[in-house]
Amino acid sequence: MRELSLHILDLVQNSIEAGATTVILEIMEDTRDDQLVIRISDNGRGMEPAILDQVTDPFVTTRTTRKVGLGLPLIDMSTKRCEGELTIRSVAGEGTVVEARYRHGHWDRPPLGDMVETLKSIIIANPSLDFRYSHSFNDAVFRLETVEITGILGDIPLTHPEVLEWLDGYLRSNYANLYGGVPYENS
Amino acid sequence: MKTVEDLKRMREQLQAQNRLRHSGGTEIIVGMGTCGIAAGARAVMSAVLDEIAKRKLEDVKVCQTGCIGMCEREVLLDVVRPGEPRVTYGRVTPADVAKIIAEHVVNGRIVEELVVGKIVE
Numbered sequence: 001m002r003e004l005s006l007h008i009l010d011l012v013q014n015s016i017e018a019g020a021t022t023v024i025l026e027i028m029e030d031t032r033d034d035q036l037v038i039r040i041s042d043n044g045r046g047m048e049p050a051i052l053d054q055v056t057d058p059f060v061t062t063r064t065t066r067k068v069g070l071g072l073p074l075i076d077m078s079t080k081r082c083e084g085e086l087t088i089r090s091v092a093g094e095g096t097v098v099e100a101r102y103r104h105g106h107w108d109r110p111p112l113g114d115m116v117e118t119l120k121s122i123i124i125a126n127p128s129l130d131f132r133y134s135h136s137f138n139d140a141v142f143r144l145e146t147v148e149i150t151g152i153l154g155d156i157p158l159t160h161p162e163v164l165e166w167l168d169g170y171l172r173s174n175y176a177n178l179y180g181g182v183p184y185e186n187s
Numbered sequence: 188m189k190t191v192e193d194l195k196r197m198r199e200q201l202q203a204q205n206r207l208r209h210s211g212g213t214e215i216i217v218g219m220g221t222c223g224i225a226a227g228a229r230a231v232m233s234a235v236l237d238e239i240a241k242r243k244l245e246d247v248k249v250c251q252t253g254c255i256g257m258c259e260r261e262v263l264l265d266v267v268r269p270g271e272p273r274v275t276y277g278r279v280t281p282a283d284v285a286k287i288i289a290e291h292v293v294n295g296r297i298v299e300e301l302v303v304g305k306i307v308e
Contacts, residue, residue, distance in 0.1 A: 001224065001225055006224050009219065009229060010220075010221050013219050013220065013221075013224075013251070013253060016253075017253050063253075063254060069221070071221040117229050117230070117232075117233050118229065120232075120233065120236060121219070121229055121232045121233070121251065124236060124249055125232065125249055125250050126250075149191075152191070152194050152195055153194070153198055154202075156198060156201055156202070159236075159239060159247055159248060159249050161240045161241075161242075161244065162240075163194075163197070164236050166193060166194055166197060168236075168240075169189035170190070170193075170194070173188045173189055
């Protein structure tokens, strides 16, 4: 996958398939330490140690619809290319934390890509998910919690046309602010 | 610059209009497993959301699903109109979305050339 934001979408889908009701996504970009960290924590069913040891093997998957699982192996590969690493902590019955770490300025680091599209997909297609997002770029931070939005909306669905327009505009303006109001590497 | 205050104002306006429909709507489901995402599911999802906003469709529900085992036909997009069979479209591109929504979601005519399966529930 060419963008990290696509891997993020994939990881959040993993959490949802593991039965998570809360997903916390943190993106920490620090150009001073030359670090990019993506962390996804969920309260899904978690994994037993025996499975956890094998998740970056593409020929191991718990799904029954196909015999290969490429999501985590692809991220594992992309971190290793960039002097980073993928770490996964999981407790069966409690949840999983997946953390991908990259050297921010590494030649081979994929761009973060269109996070606005990724966030829209996650938020709108999973209206009952308690999704918490924070993204920092050096000292600037953008935070969003879906309970705040759904709390305001009450019984108005997220797919209402006017809500869709608002969400797109809200995410895009906050993203521009995060990078100091200038288009960043991804646009 | 859109703010949370804008959202609150919008909610009040929408509630004042009091013409929201909450049930009996059409459901659109996009395959978002690793295979779907790699094939471009996010762009298809964005096209669906843009089309809903553009056409001001107020009774469409959008969901995502994981891999269903037809990875080679991704991006898969299902349309379920109330009381009608679930129709699965395959190899959907963002350019196909406007047609599927105009023909099937709005007018109830299945776009046969993109169909890979139908399930009567």
